[in-house]
Amino acid sequence: MSHVTxxxxxxxxxxxxxxxxxxxxxxxxxxxxGLIGGSFALALRKAHLAKHIAGVGRSRQxxxxxLKLGVIDEIAGDLPSALKDADIVFLAIPVGQTGEIMAQISxxxxxxxxxTDAGSTKRDVIAAARTHLAEHLENFVPGHPVAxxxxxxxxxxxxxxxxxxxxxxxxxxxxxxxxxxxxxxxxQACGARVSLMGAPQHDKVLASVSHLPHVLAFTLMNxxxxxxxxxxxxxxxxxxxxxxxxxxxxxxFRDFTRIAGSSPEMxxxxxxxxxxxxxxxxxxxxxxxxxxxxxLVREDAEALEKVFANAREARRQWLKSIT
Amino acid sequence: MSHVTxxxxxxxxxxxxxxxxxxxxxxxxxxxxGLIGGSFALALRKAHLAKHIAGVGRSRQxxxxxLKLGVIDEIAGDLPSALKDADIVFLAIPVGQTGEIMAQISxxxxxxxxxTDAGSTKRDVIAAARTHLAEHLENFVPGHPVAxxxxxxxxxxxxxxxxxxxxxxxxxxxxxxxxxxxxxxxxQACGARVSLMGAPQHDKVLASVSHLPHVLAFTLMNxxxxxxxxxxxxxxxxxxxxxxxxxxxxxxFRDFTRIAGSSPEMxxxxxxxxxxxxxxxxxxxxxxxxxxxxxLVREDAEALEKVFANAREARRQWLKSIT
Numbered sequence: 155m156s157h158v159t160x161x162x163x164x165x166x167x168x169x170x171x172x173x174x175x176x177x178x179x180x181x182x183x184x185x186x187x188g189l190i191g192g193s194f195a196l197a198l199r200k201a202h203l204a205k206h207i208a209g210v211g212r213s214r215q216x217x218x219x220x221l222k223l224g225v226i227d228e229i230a231g232d233l234p235s236a237l238k239d240a241d242i243v244f245l246a247i248p249v250g251q252t253g254e255i256m257a258q259i260s261x262x263x264x265x266x267x268x269x270t271d272a273g274s275t276k277r278d279v280i281a282a283a284r285t286h287l288a289e290h291l292e293n294f295v296p297g298h299p300v301a302x303x304x305x306x307x308x309x310x311x312x313x314x315x316x317x318x319x320x321x322x323x324x325x326x327x328x329x330x331x332x333x334x335x336x337x338x339x340x341x342q343a344c345g346a347r348v349s350l351m352g353a354p355q356h357d358k359v360l361a362s363v364s365h366l367p368h369v370l371a372f373t374l375m376n377x378x379x380x381x382x383x384x385x386x387x388x389x390x391x392x393x394x395x396x397x398x399x400x401x402x403x404x405x406x407f408r409d410f411t412r413i414a415g416s417s418p419e420m421x422x423x424x425x426x427x428x429x430x431x432x433x434x435x436x437x438x439x440x441x442x443x444x445x446x447x448x449x450l451v452r453e454d455a456e457a458l459e460k461v462f463a464n465a466r467e468a469r470r471q472w473l474k475s476i477t
Numbered sequence: 478m479s480h481v482t483x484x485x486x487x488x489x490x491x492x493x494x495x496x497x498x499x500x501x502x503x504x505x506x507x508x509x510x511g512l513i514g515g516s517f518a519l520a521l522r523k524a525h526l527a528k529h530i531a532g533v534g535r536s537r538q539x540x541x542x543x544l545k546l547g548v549i550d551e552i553a554g555d556l557p558s559a560l561k562d563a564d565i566v567f568l569a570i571p572v573g574q575t576g577e578i579m580a581q582i583s584x585x586x587x588x589x590x591x592x593t594d595a596g597s598t599k600r601d602v603i604a605a606a607r608t609h610l611a612e613h614l615e616n617f618v619p620g621h622p623v624a625x626x627x628x629x630x631x632x633x634x635x636x637x638x639x640x641x642x643x644x645x646x647x648x649x650x651x652x653x654x655x656x657x658x659x660x661x662x663x664x665q666a667c668g669a670r671v672s673l674m675g676a677p678q679h680d681k682v683l684a685s686v687s688h689l690p691h692v693l694a695f696t697l698m699n700x701x702x703x704x705x706x707x708x709x710x711x712x713x714x715x716x717x718x719x720x721x722x723x724x725x726x727x728x729x730f731r732d733f734t735r736i737a738g739s740s741p742e743m744x745x746x747x748x749x750x751x752x753x754x755x756x757x758x759x760x761x762x763x764x765x766x767x768x769x770x771x772x773l774v775r776e777d778a779e780a781l782e783k784v785f786a787n788a789r790e791a792r793r794q795w796l797k798s799i800t
Contacts, residue, residue, distance in 0.1 A: 300725050320725050349724075362701050363726040367733045369769060370693055372788040377765045378685050379791030400795045401672075402623050402643050403686040406739075409732040410690045414792050416729075418785035422778055429773040436770045440763060442700045446692060447759045450752040455745055462741035465695040468702030469737050472723045 177339050178203050183236050183243045185210045185255060187220040190272045190299060191246030192311025195225050197344035200313040208236050220308035237262040242340070245271035250423035252279050256286035263290055270295040270337045274360065275427040276324040276353035283326075291328035295337040298322045298356065299346065300364075306417075317345030324353040354431070361431040366439060368421055369432070371414040500662050501526050506559050506566045508533045508578060510543040513595045513622060514569030515634025518548050520667035523636040531559050543631035560585040565663070568594035573746035575602050579609035586613055593618040593660045597683065598750040599647040599676035606649075614651035618660040621645045621679065622669065623687075629740075640668030647676040677754070684754040689762060691744055692755065694737040 182198065184191040187209040198204040209226035210233065211217045217229045230236030237243065237259060247255055252273055263269070269290060273279040276296050283294050301319040321341045325334050338348045351359075378399060425432055449457045505521065507514040510532040521527040532549035533556065534540045540552045553559030560566065560582060570578055575596055586592070592613060596602040599619050606617050624642040644664040648657045661671045674682075701722060748755055772780045 359722040363722050372785045375788035376784050399682040399686050406736040409735045412732045413729040414788045418782050422782040442696050459741050459745040461699050462695045465698035465737045
């Protein structure tokens with residue numbers, strides 16, 4: 155990065171290197187300038203790979219904030235002008251809105267424009283694309299950056315959000331290798347580790363490491379807050395117990411339920427979008443939980459310890475691998 | 478605490494106040510000088526309430542460490558001499574060993590010695606006491622300091638571990654009000670909030686806010702590490718995925734499974750000791766999880782969002798109440 159030119163349009167440093175210049179985006183369109191969309195924009199800017207970034211979004215306040223923070227260069231007035239001459243369109247919207255947005259952009263998409271997305275589930279996004287972007291599948295690259303954060307909105311965007319994080323691409327058979335390569339390079343420029351896999355495999359893996367844990371945390375929290383009747387919670391001296399049983403919850407409980415603080419709307423949509431893989435994961439989990447219950451009832455200390463020890467060891471190995 | 482005397486025996490500041498002096502312990506015996514036992518000793522020392530502390534434990538190394546760190550004043554050579562003239566005996570041992578230890582101390586207990594414990598489950602501890610301390614129930618105060626930490630051993634002990642934490646006492650009908658009062662005051666002197674409740678209520682509450690979450694975290698971690706076959710984990714380009722699905726697990730998963738890093742032996746014992754309340758909690762949770770699965774399958778967005786939103790709100794209220 156020692157030889158750079160100054161781009162007066164936006165104050166960016168653009169590298170002279172022709173190979174890098176090949177992947178420079180003349181016009182990037184971000185649909186949904188929230189945490190993910192905004193961070194993608196900032197990361198590509200930081201990598202000197204986006205000359206002009208147009209933002210599309212519903213909240214005027216958020217869009218103005220994005221503009222003010224330099225996340226985007228322009229608030230697009232309408233979709234036809236936003237999509238004109240676009241190199242890349244990045245859909246960073248709730249999965250539940252994917253079909254609707256695809257239907258809206260489809261008539262205005264130019265043939266060479268690459269479309270990619272950030273949806274947490276992939277089979278449903280692909281199904282929506284087959285319906286609404288049927289003429290455009292060659293240039294459609296389904297993707298999922300596996301990076302969450304508790305904040306949302308353009309104000310939370312940061313250029314390093316994807317550094318060291320996984321991005322899964324689940325290309326269709328129709329997806330061209332050029333489009334696949336282009337999107338891969340962009341994510342790598344954001345610092346991400348890119349994996350390619352089939353959409354069903356993606357949805358199964360994410361159901362187990364993300365969607366199922368969220369369902370368990372939400373369900374447990376809901377269970378505890380609804381199960382105990384007030385009269386259960388009176389100690390013998392009849393002093394009321396503030397917060398009922400939660401008064402006795404500790405830091406382990408706080409960490410375990412942290413993901414139950416996530417957006418109900420977003421997780422409703424993710425769970426519904428991935429309901430097939432997720433309900434299979436729930437079934438498998440229910441069977442394992444029933445096994446553990448059986449071990450308890452028959453007082454099988456050895457079997458119980460084996461499950462717990464295997465769990466701890468698997469977690470230890472995993473933590474070792476990521477640190 | 479402005480008027481204090483200097484105790485040359487141990488370098489403690491003892492308050493002159495006669496009311497406080499009433500609860501000063503001439504001899505405290507800690508059976509199991511680990512995190513909990515050691516922290517109780519240090520907290521009472523800091524509050525100037527323990528003149529002499531004798532430790533009983535199996536690991537020579539840990540006991541010497543406890544002595545060196547000033548957690549205890551003496552490593553008891555045998556139980557008869559340890560229990561001689563003891564005011565308070567604090568059992569801070571794994572729940573699975575409670576019956577055995579009670580049987581060992583019982584023949585040497587003096588009638589006026591108060592016995593209390595720190596077991597995570599209470600009905601089983603009370604059952605053990607009815608068997609092994611039948612002559613001593615008047616001076617037995619079952620207790621549970623709800624304070625965990627990831628470390629263990631005397632080296633992890635700290636005088637402030639119980640500050641602001643809950644301690645639940647589950648006295649028997651036979652327990653004298655003097656013994657109850659004495660133990661309550663000692664825990665309050667450690668900075669803890671003391672609640673009194675029945676043992677069945679304690680075991681139910683702890684099953685829901687502690688034991689069930691541990692079982693869920695262990696079961697999930699075990700499930701993920703055993704469910705995916707190696708061939709599931711090959712992406713289309715046949716590059717192996719290190720760690721299988723866990724490669725795609727994020728910070729939410731890490732927090733959710735933190736408690737699956739707990740001691741398998743300790744949790745085996747806690748779960749077995751509280752197996753009745755815990756298996757009822759598992760049943761109730763399984764019913765709620767089955768309901769959520771049904772909502773997914775019938776695509777009931779509204780019901781799903783209600784569960785998630787209720788969970789988030791309950792957690793928000795709880796966090797607000799503890800901060």
